[in-house]
Amino acid sequence: xxxxxxxxxxxxxxxxxxxxxxxxxxxxxxxxxxxxxxxxxxxxxxxxxxxxxxxxxxxxxxxxxxxxxxxxxxxxxxxxxxxxxxxxxxxxxxxxxxxxxxxxxxxxxxxxxxxxxxxxxxxxxxxxxxxxxxxxxxxxxxxxxxxxxxx
Amino acid sequence: xxxxxxxxxxxxxxxxxxxxxxxxxxxxxxxxxxxxxxxxxxxxxxxxxxxxxxxxxxxxxxxxxxxxxxxxxxxxxxxxxxxxxxxxxxxxxxxxxxxxxxxxxxxxxxxxxxxxxxxxxxxxxxxxxxxxxxxxxxxxxxxxxxxxxxxxxxxxxxxxxxxxxxxxxxxxxxxxxxxxxxxxxxxxxxx
Numbered sequence: 314x315x316x317x318x319x320x321x322x323x324x325x326x327x328x329x330x331x332x333x334x335x336x337x338x339x340x341x342x343x344x345x346x347x348x349x350x351x352x353x354x355x356x357x358x359x360x361x362x363x364x365x366x367x368x369x370x371x372x373x374x375x376x377x378x379x380x381x382x383x384x385x386x387x388x389x390x391x392x393x394x395x396x397x398x399x400x401x402x403x404x405x406x407x408x409x410x411x412x413x414x415x416x417x418x419x420x421x422x423x424x425x426x427x428x429x430x431x432x433x434x435x436x437x438x439x440x441x442x443x444x445x446x447x448x449x450x451x452x453x454x455x456x457x458x459x460x461x462x463x464x
Numbered sequence: 465x466x467x468x469x470x471x472x473x474x475x476x477x478x479x480x481x482x483x484x485x486x487x488x489x490x491x492x493x494x495x496x497x498x499x500x501x502x503x504x505x506x507x508x509x510x511x512x513x514x515x516x517x518x519x520x521x522x523x524x525x526x527x528x529x530x531x532x533x534x535x536x537x538x539x540x541x542x543x544x545x546x547x548x549x550x551x552x553x554x555x556x557x558x559x560x561x562x563x564x565x566x567x568x569x570x571x572x573x574x575x576x577x578x579x580x581x582x583x584x585x586x587x588x589x590x591x592x593x594x595x596x597x598x599x600x601x602x603x604x605x606x607x608x609x610x611x612x613x614x615x616x617x618x619x620x621x622x623x624x625x626x627x628x629x630x631x632x633x634x635x636x637x638x639x640x641x642x643x644x645x646x647x648x649x650x651x652x653x654x655x
Contacts, residue, residue, distance in 0.1 A: 320521035320532040334465045358484045
């Protein structure tokens with residue numbers, strides 16, 4: 314079959330509502346879907362001139378949309394920016410920071426992020442460029458070191 | 465679920481800003497009706513009267529590439545200069561044009577046409593002579609009839625040897641209106 318791609322405008326008008334619907338279904342929030350919408354059609358536009366088929370363009374663009382959604386969900390899993398210190402019985406960040414000042418760099422970071430900012434070990438590991446397990450170890454050996462020092 | 469105009473526009477402008485389009489087009493409201501104006505990265509490539517959008521998009525895709533999208537920014541200068549022209553404050557268009565789809569003879573004739581000044585008229589024969597094809601007045605007529613960029617490439621300034629308006633791709637009423645706007649002929653009766 315001869316390749317006859319419609320002008321991008323026609324393609325876009327025909328599939329835009331379906332793409333937005335699919336992104337809403339995958340991502341939940343309207344704002345997230347709208348970001349992914351633009352990215353989906355920009356990716357489609359980049360590839361459009363090189364397409365070697367003109368069939369089933371709906372399936373093609375929905376595949377792109379799903380990939381964009383997955384990329385966005387992966388980014389969401391990355392550690393959040395350090396949140397405000399939790400207001401609870403644990404030492405406030407300032408105190409904790411001072412307390413932990415003498416620790417080796419990695420242990421200090423792990424202790425402050427875990428007990429000052431309440432981040433999960435997975436997030437701390439990602440922030441420090443190491444594994445969840447290594448983050449857990451760094452925090453616990455930091456705590457042991459502090460205990461020994463305070464005794 | 466339908467896409468909001470804001471979201472729709474954001475994508476269109478992002479696509480244009482990223483340089484991903486073969487052709488961008490938009491509509492312009494003018495005293496001679498709604499015009500479609502289209503541009504590639506090389507310049508203005510199309511002005512059309514009474515546009516049928518799907519047919520126009522197909523033609524643009526065939527001529528310049530399938531990445532055709534309606535987007536305002538790339539044709540903003542064209543719209544502004546057209547506004548100024550119709551307000552009577554602009555007598556020369558300063559716009560690069562992209563005539564790639566036209567045959568060499570057509571391009572040559574259209575380039576000569578572009579030099580016919582505001583408010584003046586020339587004839588098919590004179591244009592043929594200027595293009596070094598003195599026998600080709602009729603062919604020049606065909607080129608005028610198929611001018612992809614009317615108004616900006618002023619085929620309305622080309623008339624018969626006896627001064628009659630002869631014809632116009634957008635209809636004789638429009639030719640009359642454009643020439644009277646430029647002061648080349650007296651005010652048309654109605655329009």
